[in-house]
Structures are given as C-alpha cells and as structure tokens.
Amino acid sequence: AQSVTQPDIHITVSEGASLELRCNYSYGATPYLFWYVQSPGQGLQLLLKYFSGDTLVQGIKGFEAEFKRSQSSFNLRKPSVHWSDAAEYFCAVGGYSSASKIIFGSGTRLSIRP
C-alpha cells in the first residue's frame, strides 16, 4: 500500500541552526515526491519536488531535499533556519498518471526558538 510517514510531529530549532525533516514513503513504483509548506491559516505551497534526474533537489526559500531510493526517504533540509520558516511541513508521494492522486504525510510542525 502507498503511504508516507513523517515520524516527527513537532520539532523546535533555534534560529540560525540547521534543519532536517524526515520523510519515508512506501510506493510500488518510481514515485514523484513533494514537500509542501503551510503557514498558519494558509493553504499549502509547494517547496520542491522530485520526479527524475538528480536526487538532490533545490527548492524555494533555501530548502533542499535528497531522494534516497535505498532508504525510501526524501528528507528536507535547510542549512540555517529563519523565524519565518515556522510552519507545518508536509511530505507527499504521487505516481506517473494523469489522474494520479497524491498521498500526504501527517505533517511536521516546525517551531523556531529565538
């Protein structure tokens, strides 16, 4: 069965510190992988996506993610967080189909310590 696991419900990091949010997926074929961010009271904004090629993907706002097929992981990283990065982050997996549904993880809430 297709699934996405985000093992960390809530993470707090200090401003300026590095960040890694974990994501593991289960998918029967080569997946598309996404990270979305949701600021309080807002919809979801796409941070980055992987669908082929280089396994290290660069996104907006200084984020990057690395696809590791052997570990079924797609962890999100940022070298130095800013207070404005406080939000909820969702990992998602989809497939190669024109009517493909995307499966979302349960989210990781990120708080920033001043």
Place this chain on the structure above:
Amino acid sequence: DVKVTQSSRYLVKRTGEKVFLECVQDMDHENMFWYRQDPGLGLRLIYFSYDVKMKEKGDIPEGYSVSREKKERFSLILESASTNQTSMYLCASSLGQGATEETQYFGPGTRLLVL
C-alpha cells in the same frame, strides 16, 4: 502563476444545514481536488474530478458530494452538516491532460465550524 481561490476563509453553520464550498482555478487545469485537513491526520482526499461533470470518490467521501459544471469551478457540498465535519477544507488543482507529473496547487482553505 496558478491561482486557486476558495469562496470563504471561515464559515460557521448549524447542524443539518446544507453547505456549499466553492473553488475556482484560473489555469485551465483538468484535475481538481477537495481535501479535509485535521490535526495529526494530514490531508485526506474527499473527492476529485478529472474533467467537467466527472468525479471520483477519494478516501473519505461519506457525507459529501461534489459538482463540476464548468472546468474552472469545483464545488463541495455537505448535504446535512454534522459536527464531525468541522474541519479545514482545502481545494487543489493540477494540470491533467496526460501530464506525467502532477503537481497540485492549493487554495488558501476554508475553515468550517459546524455547531
């Protein structure tokens, strides 16, 4: 830029009322989706539509229906609202048209409270 708009940011309704949530996208996307978002559960797909007048059930369709009379508009209907439908509702759209990569673009969400 893709723009997905939802008719209301906040709604308060009473149990038993019929509720309409409207979503409009301006990028000629074929696919449109309705999700509900609850703490700790992430996003769960209610219904999606891959063409005008076409719809398919998602993971939690019970208590909901949808309508897509025009390509740009996708409506979610709660025939008789119940308190367990209090939630954040998110609409999304994606290109479709046989595209192999299906990024979804989201609206700002409607927070519905059913009393």
